[in-house]
Amino acid sequence: MSRNIFVLTGAGVSAESGLGTFRDKSGEGIWARFDPMKLATPEGFAADPKTVLAFYDERRRNLRNARPNVAHHALAKLEMGLAARGGHLTLVTQNIDNLHERAGSRRVVHMHGELLKARCVTCEGVDEWLGDLSQNDACAYCGTAGGMRPHVVWFGETPLEMSDIYRALLRADLFVAIGTSGAVYPAAGFVAEARALLIETCEINLEAADNASLFDDARYGPASETVPAWVEETLGA
Numbered sequence: 001m002s003r004n005i006f007v008l009t010g011a012g013v014s015a016e017s018g019l020g021t022f023r024d025k026s027g028e029g030i031w032a033r034f035d036p037m038k039l040a041t042p043e044g045f046a047a048d049p050k051t052v053l054a055f056y057d058e059r060r061r062n063l064r065n066a067r068p069n070v071a072h073h074a075l076a077k078l079e080m081g082l083a084a085r086g087g088h089l090t091l092v093t094q095n096i097d098n099l100h101e102r103a104g105s106r107r108v109v110h111m112h113g114e115l116l117k118a119r120c121v122t123c124e125g126v127d128e129w130l131g132d133l134s135q136n137d138a139c140a141y142c143g144t145a146g147g148m149r150p151h152v153v154w155f156g157e158t159p160l161e162m163s164d165i166y167r168a169l170l171r172a173d174l175f176v177a178i179g180t181s182g183a184v185y186p187a188a189g190f191v192a193e194a195r196a197l198l199i200e201t202c203e204i205n206l207e208a209a210d211n212a213s214l215f216d217d218a219r220y221g222p223a224s225e226t227v228p229a230w231v232e233e234t235l236g237a
């Protein structure tokens with residue numbers, strides 16, 4: 001049977017690649033150590049751009065040393081396997097890392113932006129950005145200096161590609177959330193929207209997410225075990 005599967009991933013899928021998660025029940029997530037209102041809002045950036053840029057510089061450097069793990073590879077295999085069977089995978093990630101792409105996923109929707117890109121606040125031009133970002137850097141498109149920021153979506157900003165995401169959800173027959181706490185909207189609301197569309201839903205996570213009660217099915221454990229097992233099962237069915 002061909003399937004049209006919508007997968008939403010969060011920080012948990014990259015946890016075993018050494019990239020930190022934001023909110024873990026252990027209390028060791030990024031937002032337990034750093035204040036998201038100071039580092040992940042446009043107001044925080046306006047008040048102290050140097051600190052915000054340093055926070056993202058450090059994460060960009062960590063990403064350079066990270067490698068995709070078996071969960072990323074399994075999702076790339078799922079994309080190919082479904083296509084070969086006449087199905088389709090929509091892969092939407094809240095992650096700003098590029099580990100899905102580096103594992104071989106062809107089409108990845110980064111609803112919260114991408115760490116290896118910078119955006120000019122003057123002309124909105126988006127450019128690849130692999131090194132540190134400073135307040136003196138100039139935009140490659142309009143030449144304005146002092147207006148470059150990480151191409152990421154902060155609290156209070158509109159996530160990217162929302163029309164394409166909702167359109168893909170309408171076409172899906174299975175919605176799967178992997179490694180996300182279900183704490184941040186609009187992504188946390190996708191499961192309710194899927195339910196309203198009578199789409200089957202499944203949570204794959206280390207532990208129950210905040211919105212766990214809305215899923216029809218759940219598989220708990222590290223993504224490195226649960227995701228490859230689920231992909232094998234799905235492609236074997």
Ligand code: BJW
Pocket residue numbers: 009010011012013015016021022023024025029040094095096112152153154155156157158159162178179180181182183184185186204205206207208209221222223224
């Ligand atoms: C493992 C694992 C392993 C660990 N294996 N699993 C009420 C309703 C609607 C909206 C709001 C609302 N109240 C407030 C809002 C607005 C706000 C919001 O949601 N706030 C909440 C705090 C309540 N949302 C926004 O402002 C968003 N914009 C918006 O709503 O615009 C309006 C709009 C909506 C719709 C259409 C058009 C317009 C923007 C949100 C931007 C979030 N930005 C961040 C930072 C991005 C850049 C960066 O990375 O620095 O995005 S915050 C952070 O949280 C990051 C993540 O993408 C996001 C979600 O986190 P995620 O991925 O779920 O990670 P964790 O750490 O929370 O969870 C990890 C999970 O993995 C856990 O469950 C672990 O158990 C698990 N895990 N190890 C498997 N080995």
